[in-house]
Amino acid sequence: MKTLKKNLKLNLGTIEALMKIPRAEFSKSTFHKLRVEIKKLNAIFNLINFCSKDFKRKETFHPFKEVFKKAGKVRELQLERAILDKYLSNNSFLDYRRIINNKLLKAQDSFFELLGKELDKRIAGKIEVLIPFIDQVNKKKAAAFIEKKKDEIEILLNKNPLTTDELHKLRKLLKTLKYSIGCISSDTRTANESEILKFTDSLGKWHDYHQALIQFEKSYDLEEIEPVEAAEISAVKLNISNKRDLLLQQILKDKSEFKFPQESDSGNI
Template sequence: MPSPLQKYFAQRVKNLFNHLHDFDVSAEEGALHDLRVELKKLRAVIKFLQQVYSKQKLKKPAHLLRTIFQQAGEIREYQLLQQWLRKYHLKVLEERYFPAERLHEMNADFRKQAPAFKNDLKEIIELSGRFVAHTNGILAEQYFADLHAQLQEKTSADLPSREWHDLRKLIKQWMYALNWVVPEEVGAKESVLAYFNKLQEQIGQWHDLEMVKEAFSQKQIYLSQDMEVQKDFALAWEKLTHSLKYRERQVVEMLAAQQVVS
């Protein structure tokens, strides 16, 4: 009988090819988001396997998967940036610095590579699947317990904002690993799961804004002498600063509430 990890891995394989095909056909934002989620879940499995066996044995599948994920991530970040600019009607900044044409180019380039990505995914699945098939379920439960202990330790401390994104990655890894253990363990962690899921969502919203801030910095928009750009940038910075403070406060409050979580 397949272990929870084997079932989880098999579902990832099915979903990955479906979502890659959907994006290749439609180039829709939702299809790319779904693809990235599946890539994250598969990366989580490989990261676990690297703890059980050795990083060297899984070096190639990890590298291939990271390459696909990074390219999909660049498109996703650009999509989020454009959404934020359009939300506040910052047309000048969008047209001068973050044009829609660039997103079309990125999508087209990704779709051109779809056949190569499919071959890479097949190799990733073949190489990592061998380890999944021979991994004892007890090891997955031990790994899950270790992740949970790490989460409890990190969220019990006064965590600086520079460590929030890494905390979110740890939460995601823990949430994915929850699918690899026995159902009884899942039921016992329902209230904790609700807390950590909400926390990682709050950190994600904060990190999206940090990404917008970084994009502005890289383009050095603040140096522009164009009056239209200055006007848009002043409004953008006001909205960004206000939103960041709000999101930061939400994360801080959630971290402060950790002691009520069992």
């Protein structure tokens, strides 16, 4: 399976290159990029696991899952700090901002400590380990896997209304579908990928607004803060809530019009 093998090598190479970037040069976008590449790898592993009953997916993916979780904690705190900076004045909630900054530093320390524990040796040679299983992936099996993912998405697309958890699940399934089609496609951008991208972008923005509201609910006790700050939070929450609700209306419209990539759009394996 030349295309899958090529994309796997590219994916693993990118992950290794990102992990070797010095801490001083590791930006917010680097953490995001690393998590995206590991999500792509996870999609490949899911495909291989579907096609081979002998593939030890959990064991093989474990080192990458560790990195993903550690990077995710950093990313979560970066986003929380960004939410504070975006929606609240710079001179408000200084104590809480210090708490977030301290948590972020600890999460970064934990992440880079993991990278320093000879992690490169643990992920080295994965290509060689995976090749026998990649050879078990064929066009028929890959098509069956894609159809399975489409069926899971279709169930949610036909459900109305969708709960918050179901919207999260739909977002993840669409990304999995996008990455799965990408890993078996010889094209850099498959036909109709824009449909998936548009939908996942809308769901991603909705998720950001939803998370912002959760952070405000979780992080602040309105009875213990100054009235000015309480009023500021209330106004911000109302603004975000309105944006989230408007976006949800657009998502429901997009959901009714969504079209899957056709079989011929998936490229050659």
